[in-house]
Amino acid sequence: MAKETKTNAMRMLERQKVPYQAFTYECDDFIDGIHCADMIQAPHEQSFKTLVMEGKSGGYYVFVVPIEAEVDRKSAARAVGEKAVDMIHVKDITKITGYVRGGCSPIGMKKPYPVVFDQSAGEFQEIYISGGRIGLTLKAPLEGLLKVTGGKLAPITMQGE
Template structure:
């Protein structure tokens, strides 16, 4: 049997002794979070997507929010202390984060960017986030996610 290839996110969780569960699914290309949740059986309301935005200062910020919701850029800018905020272009995801679209997670990006986790995550014992590659989802406690990513809870949807 082929050895499971660990992503940077998985290595960081293990190094920090953070318990997590890996859910895998068959997929060769980008699919949205709703389809990913359906494939893994993860509850939609506890499944989160990772989006990257750039503030007016040119700094990058990571927003982790429920898969069925959208970022309110005004609220996101306020949370980050920026005058304005815009989403990065899809083609820039890999150069900025080191991850591919559909496999992007706030855990173990190329650089440590400020991370904001939608405050509703506190309502769950476990949340589901990308595992760092297409076909991998990580289930972990929101407080552990906050610990390893140095995230702040905020309302930006």
């Protein structure tokens, strides 16, 4: 079997000595996080998607939310000290993050952006996130992900879903 090519996310976790498990699955095009989780049999509530938003100030922010949840833009803006945040355009994902849609990891982007994990991640010792390319999911300890990203926990999803 060919040696797996490591993504920036994997290299950064290794550099910081954060253990992780990599799960690969066959996928040529973008599929949503629910299908990705189903393909590797990961629990939905433990599986998170990465969203990149732009604040009114022009700064970029990374929000990591459960795959079945929607980000609450007001709460997300509050969490990063912005008046408002909006999703970046799909065509700008690679330019801003260095990753492609469906393979965007909160770790190892082109530049270090502020990262906020939804507070629900705090219910788990380990969570599943994108590994940095389509067809790759990583399972890693939340504490390690917070350390590597410099991230924090905050309530950033719509409540009462």
